[in-house]
Amino acid sequence: MVAATSVGLATQSAQAAPQPTTAQLKSQLDQLNNASDQAVAAYDQAQAQQQALQHKVSILEDEIAREQAKANTLLDSVGAIAQSQYMTGAVDPTVQLILTSDPSEFLQKASSMNQLSGNEAAQLSLLRTQEDLLSREKAEAEQELQALQAVTQHAAALKAAAAAKVKATQQLLNSMTPSQRTQLTGGTGSNLHPHGTAGDSIEMAAFAAAKTRIGDPYNWGSKGPNEFDCSGLMQWAYAQAGYSLGPDTYAQMAEGTPVASVADLQIGDLVFFNGGQHVGMWAGGGIILHAPHTGAYVRMESITTVGTIYMMRHI
Structure with a gap:
């Protein structure tokens, strides 16, 4: 009997739970709409930053490709010098360094020797400058790519947060009667x-x-x-x-x-x-x-x- 009475009281209590007033629903809806706007705006900003970084990376990649082509042309030019000297049977010791497995070692050693003609030395100097420029641009591109990855992940999290806010707003609207919805959404x-x-x-x-x-x-x-x-x-x-x-x-x-x-x-x-x-x-x-x-x-x-x-x- 006591158990039955307890169940009855619990049921009455549940049934007696007050329904939110229209004013309370409006307040909740306004708060959710504001939160949704903030979340969407944050996502839009992150997406814009992502697109700007992607554009910057694309520009760097194009520049690297152009500089690499210049470096390749210079390498071909230096190789022609070596081939010419080989054909005459007098390969300069400096030019022999072209055959080294480490291009940077070659450039460092070659630039420190004075056995090349003025034109050859100029070609080697240009090549070294080009290689240094490429190294800097590749390092910058790598930094931008890392930043892009971080921003992309952040944007994805913000998008999920925005979607959750919009979903919560829709759930609140779904809980209203048609007349309440019309009244509150206009x-x-x-x-x-x-x-x-x-x-x-x-x-x-x-x-x-x-x-x-x-x-x-x-x-x-x-x-x-x-x-x-x-x-x-x-x-x-x-x-x-x-x-x-x-x-x-x-x-x-x-x-x-x-x-x-x-x-x-x-x-x-x-x-x-x-x-x-x-x-x-x-x-x-x-x-x-x-x-x-x-x-x-x-x-x-x-x-x-x-x-x-x-x-x-x-x-």
């Missing part, structure tokens, strides 16, 4: 009618393209044409206008001309929020068009609801 903002100063032809075309995506779902990492994250929507819209915009907020912040104040914004300008973690497109009248966050859809909404303005750019 609609498409299609009832807003912004007005403002027109941008140039590219910006206006980008804005017109972005408006056609209102109602499309947000999806982290998506660049369109039917799903977008915040920077993906900007990149896609500007691509429709014939302009190649960077793939993430940090690349996009480096493009165009700074805008001094909200009053100077033109339709189609990019507005960055919360330290560069989010980007939207100025629609005029205090409204931006953007892809907000997980669970929401491309929409227009008041700039005051998005976050702290970090930077504004005219493309």
Whole structure:
């Protein structure tokens, strides 16, 4: 009897657990969205650093290939000197050093002897300089490759962290009722009618393209044409206008001309929020068009609801 009563009390206790209020759910959702934005921004930065290092390594590899070709040409030239002397039966002792198994030893010894002609000595000096340059460039390339490997691993960890934050956000949304979800993620903002100063032809075309995506779902990492994250929507819209915009907020912040104040914004300008973690497109009248966050859809909404303005750019 006691056991049955205990079970009954436990069941009642479980059933009586209070459900979170809409305000509490909104607070949780806002925290998760902010955490997701931070994680995604950190990953984007690491990815940009990774791409920059990869580009630097590629340049070094190309330079090494060119310098190696020059060294090979010089080696062929020095070899021709040796062959010429061999044919005359008077192989110079210095030139004989070419046959050594250690090229660096050959270069060191040959440069310290004065039995070569001026042209031969010049060729050997060039070869030694070329070998030294190659050694330095190969060492630098090795350092950059090690840095690239570390950054790549870091970026992979950040990507996993960002994905986990997005997943947690989606799980919270899935736990809500349909009405709560609609209330907390907002609609498409299609009832807003912004007005403002027109941008140039590219910006206006980008804005017109972005408006056609209102109602499309947000999806982290998506660049369109039917799903977008915040920077993906900007990149896609500007691509429709014939302009190649960077793939993430940090690349996009480096493009165009700074805008001094909200009053100077033109339709189609990019507005960055919360330290560069989010980007939207100025629609005029205090409204931006953007892809907000997980669970929401491309929409227009008041700039005051998005976050702290970090930077504004005219493309």
